[in-house]
Amino acid sequence: VTLTFVERCCTLAAVVSRQRISMSTPPSPSYEARLRNPASFIEEVNTQYEGLHRAFEEQFWGTKMALKDGSYTVDALTKAKGEMEAFLASKEKLAQTRGY
Secondary structure (H helix, E strand, O other): OOOOHHHHHHHHHHHHHHHHHHHHOOOOHHHHHHHHOHHHHHHHHHHHHHHHHHHHHHHHHHHHOOOOOOOOOHHHHHHHHHHHHHHHOOHHHHHHHHOO
């Protein structure tokens, strides 16, 4: 890959800036932990969402297909959808995500 002069300057400036920051301010343990574990965070969020989405989908199709099992109800569907949407709208989860 051939970099232009401007790209090389920007890359060098970014490296120097990172070195200055790391030399002047010791990183917090939480910052270092996040740098080591973004994959764990993503896996955790995906697992949580998968469970909520699966519960919603099961209720959705069980209710829409009028399955006779008593666990498929409009109330349970509404609850599952609300839980999934609350997860997706979580300001806390957004802040955690932006931390990476």
